Amino acid sequence: MRPARALIDLDALRHNYRLAREVSGARALAVVKADAYGHGALRCAQALANEVNGFAVACIEEALALRDAGIEQPILLLEGFFEADELALIERHRLWCVVHATWQIEAIERAALSQPLTIFLKLDSGMHRVGLHPSEYRTAHQRLLSSGKVEKIVLMSHFSRADELDCPRSQEQVAVFNQARADLRAEVSLRNSPAILGWPQLFPEQTANDWVRPGIMLYGATPFEQPLELAGRLQPVMTLESKVISVRELPAGEPVGYGARFISDRPTRVGVVAMGYADGYPRHAPTGTPVFIDGQPSRLIGRVSMDMLTVDLTDLPQAGLGSRVELWGRNVLASDVAASAETIPYQLFCNLRRVQMLYSGG
Template sequence: MRPARALIDLDALRHNYRLARELSGARALAVVKADAYGHGALPCAQALADEADGFAVACIEEALELRAAGIRAPILLLEGFFEAAELALIVEHELWCVVHSLWQLEAIERSAVARPLTVWLKLDSGMHRVGLHPEDYRAAHQRLLASGKVAKIVLMSHFARADEPDCPRTAEQLAVFQAARGELVAETSLCNSPALLGWPQAWPAQPGDWVRPGIMLYGATPFEQPQARAARLEPVMTLESRIIAVRELPAGEPVGYGARFVSARPTRVGVVAMGYADGYPRHAPSGTPVAVEGQRTGLIGRVSMDMLTVDLTDLPQAGLGSRVELWGRQVPASEVAAAAESIPYQLFCNLKRAPRHYSGVA
């Protein structure tokens, strides 16, 4: 069997969820959209089922997959509904939905829902992606209550630059949110992972409020620089494979497509069963860190579809069959992402073909 695989540590996932609860003192929706950022939505939701306050997904298809597997906790649709016909399914499966546009509000007003909805009313506080305009926010809240179709409203927004600790934009967005809500008394939800880890002033003041940990659940930092709270996270995914061939090259020899690497000294090359078809970033340059049998070294040459090459020159104990960690506890995904000019979110979400193996299953 091809040795490439992704090891998913569900005990680490639970640790990271508990850290989100500890840091915030609030309830936490575990964000498992995009197949739990490539970690497997069903196993991750099942691992958290006994302690998560709820889950968040992007769309109703993802929510229905969880419900079909027996997940009964609240599930929030972060993008709300895409057409009014989904409201019947939202009611049937007891889902919560974000309302971020006036057309969604109007669809709820026109609907004949069998039971009142739980709505998370989203404000555009400055990210300018989705969300109601601040001038429309309190009126929208009032219209939802007056419709008789809504049982509960949570006030929410989303920060655009909370992963930049010195950027004033998060404080500005927080001020816009506070001004837009005015005297509205309701549960709130502002903090995603970077806000929860890096902006204590944005944490909810009331235990009944909500945070929305995403990337931190999976043990990756959203910050480019070291950050004290993020250092407490435990990596959930270890992407690994093995050396399947070894080459001894003299100085001056090219390696891989395009001859992007030419040996400057006699070089021992290890060929690893891992490539961009598995989700490893094709543009990762020579020097991108890997660990071979627990010792760090780097990529050499261009990543190809099914294989990549690593430098074994200074690792005489490594050879055919040696274990290679592409990212995990020894090689943080954030380091690989930085080298490839990407982000951990994308590395995880791009994972494919390499089978997932789970530990820490309850």
């Protein structure tokens, strides 16, 4: 059997969720959209079910898959509904729903519902993706309350640059949010992973009744390019690994792989690893991207191909056929691989496919 596999540590997942609760002082919706960022939404939700305040997913299909598997905790639809007829399913399955547009408010007003909804009312505070304009926000809030179709409204927005610790945009967005909500008395949901970890000073008035939305931090990866003390407390949940399936002894001056992107500058032992871009490893990861081989640091060499990549065994005389190769995990942080490949750990995790998923920790 092909040795490429992803080891998922559910104890680390729970640790990271508890860290989000601890440092925010608020309730936390565990974001398990996109198959829990490639970690397996159902297994992750089951692992968190006994302690989580709720879950967040992108769309109703993801929510219904969790409900069908027996997940009973609150589930928030982060993109809301796309068609008015989804409201019947939202009601039936007791889903919470983001409202970010006037047409959604109109659909709720027209809907024949037997029980009121929990709504997260989203403000566009500067992301300029989805959300109500600040001038519409109070009116939208009042319309939902007056409709008789809503039990609770949580005030919500989303940060565009909270992963940039030297950027004032987050402060500006908080100011827009505070002005738009003015005297509205309601629970608040503002903080995503970078805001939880990197911007505690922005939310001194937040309370234990408010909501945070840990996403990438839940899976143990930092959203920041620079080191941060709190991010250092995260535990990687996924270890992506495979094995050396072939060894080549090359003299100096020999090319390796497609395009001759690497040419040996000394006698080189090359290990071929069963892992490639069809598994989700980034094709553009350059020579020098870190790997761990039998617990020792080494590097990627040459171009990543569909099913295989090559690593440098020259300084690891004990490594060879069958050696274990960690592509990312506790020894090789996904954020370091992402930085080397000029991408982000979110994409590394979400692109994962074809590898066997093995779970530990319940």
